[in-house]
Amino acid sequence: MYFLLTLISKHTTLNIYASIERFIMKIQKLTLCALICAFICVIAPLSIPMGTVPLTLATFAIYIAASITDISISLPALAGYILLGAFGIPVFSGFAGGLQQLAGVTGGYIIGYIPCLITISLLTRKFPDRKTIYPISMTLGTLVCYIFGTAWYVIQTKSSISSALLLCVVPFIIGDIIKIIAAGIIGYNLRNRLSRIYRKG
Secondary structure (H helix, E strand, O other): OHHHHHHHHHHHHHHHHHHHHHHHHHHHHHHHHHHHHHHHHHHOOOEEOOOOOOEEOHHHHHHHHHHHOOHHHHHHHHHHHHHHHHOOOOOEOOOEOOHHHHHOOOHHHHHOHHHHHHHHHHHHHHOOOOOOHHHHHHHHHHHHHHHHHHHHHHHHHOOOHHHHHHHHOHHHHHHHHHHHHHHHHHHHHHHHHHHHHHHHO
16 A cells, blocks of 8 residues: 555656646747747848848848747747737838738738748758758748749739849849858857757756
8 A cells, every 4th residue: 555655656746747847848938939039020120231232131030040949939939020010010121010011012021931931940950960951941941932922022013023033032132142151150059059958958
């Protein structure tokens, strides 16, 4: 009888510890998700003057968010960012906000952030220790974003694909290359540091 009670007590204690550990992990996940969402909201509206075409930081924020955390964290964070912008908070590029930004001619590029992030997250999760996968995944993610955004623009404006590309894509290529190089280096280093912290925890 004593042995049975001891066994039950140990089992109950283990269940309590497991429940506490799961609760702490959920809190950590929610906290990191909120931080990533806040990071995107702060960085995305900013731009750096570069000649006639400013270097917008919206995609840079997406690159970092997608590459340093798991998709279960970065995707809800991005969804939160888009929802905040849709409700009128000025978090979109150029400190814009509101449903009109999503429904407008360039709204497809904002929606395109979602498949962009998914592409980067999945590739960096599968090959987290390969430095080259970070810029490669970001390049592919950018292409996917451009496909969504340009298709949306063409449908909305009834313009040709070539004119849409010349207006919405070509002027930003140099800036995208700069952002991808910088985000690739930062993303690789931050992801490794975060993974070490979680392993220690």
